Amino acid sequence: MLEVKDIHTYYDDSYILQGINLKVNPGEIVCLLGRNGAGKTTTMKSIMGYNHPRKGTILFRGQNISRQAVFKNVRMGLGYVPEDRRIFSELTVQENFEISFNSATEIRWTIDDLFGTFPLLDKFRHRKGGELSGGEQQMVAIVRALACQPKMLLLDEPCEGLAPVIVGQLSDIIIGLKEHFPILLAEQNAHFALEISDRGYIIDKGLIRFSGTRQELQENKENKKRYLSV
Ligand code: ATP
Secondary structure, three states: OEEEEEEEEEEOOEEEEEEEEEEEOOOOEEEEEOOOOOOHHHHHHHHHOOOOOOEEEEEEOOEEOOOOOHHHHHHHOEEEEOOOOOOOOOOEHHHHHHOOOOOOOOOOOOHHHHHHHOHHHHOOOOOEHHHOOHHHHHHHHHHHHHOOOOOEEEEEOOOOOOOHHHHHHHHHHHHHHOOOOOEEEEEOOHHHHHHHOOEEEEEEOOEEEEEEEHHHHHHOHHHHHHHHOO
16 A cells, blocks of 8 residues: 655755655554654655655555655545644634545545544534644544545554543544554554554664564564663
8 A cells, every 4th residue: 555665855954764664555554653853754744745755765556656746645545644733723623624625536434424433523513623622633633634535544643642541532543444544653652552553663763673563563672662762
């Protein structure tokens, strides 16, 4: 579904991603684990097309999207939930969903499907985004991405700053979404990510230091200590 091959990404002269390789197959949740500043968001932005890699290749659904514009990637089915959520605080939850519908030809999620599948959000339907708690806003951000009819989802640190009880609800939502499309999950919180992921990668200083199944990552205490401070 997604294959990232040896990408090198910069911010002006700052050399950040120094040859990242990763893969997400259909039906998988794959996590990208790393500390603050390890390069997780830069990897997500490179895939989405916000910051194209100077070298390397990104294949999505068999097509080379390494230099493709963000809107084309979204149209092809790449859904993105950024770290800062970016929901519209002056719009209601329903309006946040409505303006996110894109011109996808194949509509799998209608407004009614979104509220039907996530009844928790139905009671906030007419509340403004800015009046919701952090956890509720995160749920809106994730569910809103479905309005773009994604074939795959990139989730950047969804549980950052959220209370443990909300993190539990988010886990259930993310596991539920796996039935519909594969997910690449960037996280600092290894405990949360490994509970719900099938496989994962550890990134540090712009390089993948370790990759393995959930079990291999859970059992590899040395790498977790070295790169994740766990
Ligand atoms: P965080 O959890 O803090 O978001 P991260 O793993 O997502 O961490 P990135 O945001 O990808 O890390 O940052 C990787 C490196 O790139 C860091 O050293 C950071 O300071 C640098 N960086 C990020 N954004 C920019 C930018 N716009 N200009 C220059 N350097 C940047």
